[in-house]
Amino acid sequence: MTSTDQQAFLSVRDLKVHFSTEDGIVKAVDGLTFDLEKGKTLGIVGESGSGKSVTNLTILGLHDRHRTAIDGEILLDGKELITARESELEKLRGNKMAMIFQDALASLSPYHTIGKQIGETYRKHTGASKQEARARAIEMLKRVGIPQPDMRVDDYPHQFSGGMRQRAMIAMALVCDPELLIADEPTTALDVTVQAQIMDLLKDLQQEFGTAIVFITHDLGVIADIADDVLVMYGGRCVERGTKQEVLRTxxxxxxxxxxxxxxxxxxxxxxxxxxxxxxxxxxxxxxxxxxxxxxxxxxxxxxxxxxxxxxxxxxxxxxxxxxxxxxxxxxxxxxxxxxxxxxx
Structure with missing residues (x-):
């Protein structure tokens, strides 16, 4: 975990995310600071409600600006995200930064084929034709280990197994070669064999593309496998951080x-x-x-x-x-x- 802003690809400084509700102000994130370098994985661990997912949805700008008070600083490759316009964030999402969600079935549209959903992101950010987007979708499905990708590209999400849907989500997230990948408990609902395959896939893809990864989980075993650095959150705050070896051993x-x-x-x-x-x-x-x-x-x-x-x-x-x-x-x-x-x- 770098200590200098010049080296950090992603830099979060004193981040506060408070939601206005009928019952009062929810301090979901309350003063969070961390850095992440390219090619490294930061594991964020903590129980449900600790602020892990809110932190990363805020990085992506996926929040209701009318009901959310955000303070602090988020720099992605030197660009401030908190004050960025929605049009600017749309250009970054899926292109420079992307997210893998926990529930692939809920995140994928049941009305469109896997190939169309992967290709849509590619077309939006590159201006590619439908034929080019389809070819890119097949290439990405092959890259994430989907067998017979030229045939499965026309399947719908319900025709994929849980592990294959998660691979398709990873293919969609990586279709534009993002420099930052946020993975929000992407292996929680999978059996241990498929979980290990997904973890290996993420590590291989990171080595290939040099992607910076934020990996959210409540499972320290997963952290031990994939993370370089660890940030432990509790009650919306960071209570401990360090390298994986430091945090898990001492x-x-x-x-x-x-x-x-x-x-x-x-x-x-x-x-x-x-x-x-x-x-x-x-x-x-x-x-x-x-x-x-x-x-x-x-x-x-x-x-x-x-x-x-x-x-x-x-x-x-x-x-x-x-x-x-x-x-x-x-x-x-x-x-x-x-x-x-x-x-x-």
Whole structure:
């Protein structure tokens, strides 16, 4: 995770996304900062409602401007996106940046063939003819591993399996060779075999095109497979970030630790029970005071002065490694020791 704007292809600075509702203001994203370089994958992980998808829909400009208050800065290859006109964003979407959605069946039109839907994006951004767009659609279906692409190009979404529909969505997202690809839990509804195939496909395509990828998931196992850097979100805020190795091997935030303790491992002791995080994610309409994780944190009472419930911890970043927690390094080393022992012995 780069620390300099000059190197960052995608740069997000102090992003706030608040929605106006009948019940009040929902602080879906509340001060998020990160960078992403070309050819790298940033994994954003967190429970449902943590702000992952909202962040990436905001990058694409897919929000109701009349009901959404957005503050901060989003730079894509030096171009500011928050203040960009809709016409400018339309030129970028599908062309310079694209998104793979979680539910391919819901995202694809049941009334049009797969080839037409892939080709439509290509024609819009390149001015290609129908014949050229069809040829490009066949080429992309072949590239993502669809058998007999010259025949399947005329099939409808319901004629594809779940894994093939997801491959078709990837083909559609990549048809214009975007430089930024946002994948919103694209493997959640797939079985593990197909999931592994999709992950390998994304890595191969990234190597071929040098694409920057933002990969959204709640699954740390997926993060371990595909990400270079990891950003952990909770309650609309970043609570920890760093390289994959740093975050997964030596977590610094109790929430990250909780996520990892909830995940089974293949190489650890078989008699170590899983420890789910107690309670539920916070309301973004009325978030808790202080650290938003403190009502669920087993270490909050160990911090002197009750800081966890009264003062929001800042995200302290050194060399790209950061965490937002009131625990001292000494306390963290002591309290997290059992995790290291159970996971790596």
């Amino acid at each position: 977590p610094r935030h109790p929430y990250t630790l909780g996520l990892m303790n909830s995940m089974p491992t293949l190489d650890g002791p078989v008699d170590v029970p899983l420890s789910p995080i107690p309670g539920s994610p916070p309301s973004l309409l009325n978030p808790p005071s202080g650290c938003r994780f403190h009502p669920r944190c087993s270490f909050a009472e160990k911090v002197a002065g009750g800081l966890c419930s009264t003062e929001q911890p800042a995200l302290e970043v050194v060399g790209g490694r950061g965490s937002a927690c009131h625990l001292t390094p000494e306390q963290r080393q002591e309290f997290f020791a059992d995790f290291a022992v159970s996971r790596h012995n």
